[in-house]
Amino acid sequence: MSKPDKKQMRSAARFFAVQALFQMESSGQTVERIVREFESHRFGEVLDDGSEMAEGDVTHFRALIDAAVNWQARVDQMTDRALVAKWPIDRIDPVLRALFRAAGGEMVATDTPPKVVITEFVDVAKAFFDEGKEPKFVNAVLDHMAREAKPAAFS
Template sequence: MSRRTDQRRAAVFALYQAQLTNRQLDDVFERDASLFTRALAHATQDYADDLDAVISRHAQGWTIDRIAPLERAILRVALLEMLHPDAAPAETAIPPEGAIDEAVETAKTFSGADAPGFVNGILSAALREIRETAPHDA
């Protein structure tokens, strides 16, 4: 696992912990959390409403509140990097397929048996939507 993968997971867990404990994001980071982890988590939190709208469009039969908090955090972080690659430092950009792969692997490691497929389905549908609505070169 790459160092960036660990840092992305740290951002997911900080968002998850902040939501579960009703604490401020800065109060739940590990003491040695990287600047990338902090920037990614804060940007994800800043864009949460927009990210949740994308999740809601593709989570057929599920409201955003029914999605487990950990899976919601995983989805939000991946979508942030897919939709707003400029929200974190440029040298940390990851292609959309990489964001999906990392999200699915995180769900496999830390969530229930159905979570990886759920995460993959939502993120893959979101990527199709992004590509369909992206301006095409003439």
């Protein structure tokens, strides 16, 4: 098997970050414990069927988790403003909430271009929600959040 490239590893880190944030919220575990678990049990794990989980960029994974946790209040406010019809973030699907927190953290705390963040996290949404309206919904919400977080990227 060929070694994954940096882009694939960063994509895998985003996917794992959404899973980790979801697990943190649903289990009440600390960020330190979740990060340790993911780094030791998820990255590069071989599954029962012999397939291998994607190798993730551990540094990017940690940065996403840190940003999502440290910027959560701002990101949640941005998400609330992006959600239509006064649908607060605490009422949306917990996987989507984790996704918006990871993406929002990356938008506010890194130099990743907002359009890259949007594209990458729409792909993550597609991985969690095969069919349906969720990826389009994610695209619309993240676009709104990106215009608020980094307006210069859209001028």
